[in-house]
Amino acid sequence: MNREIEIVAPEKIEARSFEIIGEELNNKGIKIDKDKEFIIKRAIHTTADFDYAYSLRFSDGVINIMADLIKKGCIIVTDTNMALSGINKTELAKWGSKVICFMADEEVAMEAKLRGVTRATVSMERASKLEGPVIFAIGNAPTALIRLREEYDAKTFIPSLVIGVPVGFVNVEIAKEMIMETDIPYIINEGRKGGSNVAAALINAVLYEIKKGNL
Secondary structure, eight states: OOOOOOOOOGGGHHHHHHHHHHHHHHHTTOOOOGGGHHHHHHHHHHHOOTTHHHHEEEOTTHHHHHHHHHHHOOEEEESSHHHHHHSOHHHHHTTTOEEEEOTTOHHHHHHHHHHTOOHHHHHHHHHTTOSSOEEEEESSOHHHHHHHHHHHHHTSOOOSEEEEOOOSSSSHHHHHHHHHTSSSOEEEEOSSOOOHHHHHHHHHHHHHHHHHTOO
């Protein structure tokens, strides 16, 4: 089997990757809305999974809403330390925004155990007490989305925006649907696929467009 190694300079690997993604989308006959192209391609780049071209769902104007929230200074709450680590904090800080995660807090773990609920549930409750606009980047725990919907229904807290891309099998699909039924601005990946890396990638995609002056 003949194989040829493509020689690409290290600083050009990402750009070449996006070229390949564009070529493969064209070859597959997949058309993407121009205003969402950068964010969908970022999800594909992170996962090497072209299903995201079909399964990502966007509420009206959500990309511009996210950009405005970031530029005005907001808090992004994640449901994993992996997503926390993956989000570009340097770019966030330029706008007075930051990202936090409560999942590793000992008090959160203790309360979750006493109540018989997930740490994600308790973390969302903690996040609902934060001041200012809050974006949620959920890539792992469907119970986080469920708790946010419960808060919404009770009118005790309304998130500024939700990225809902938890991955898995138990309550994942219904939890995503529960957010899409509301008027909360959202980016949701329908179905079982997702992950903390995807949640971080969607945030970073918007940050990079802000940096370029496109948003």
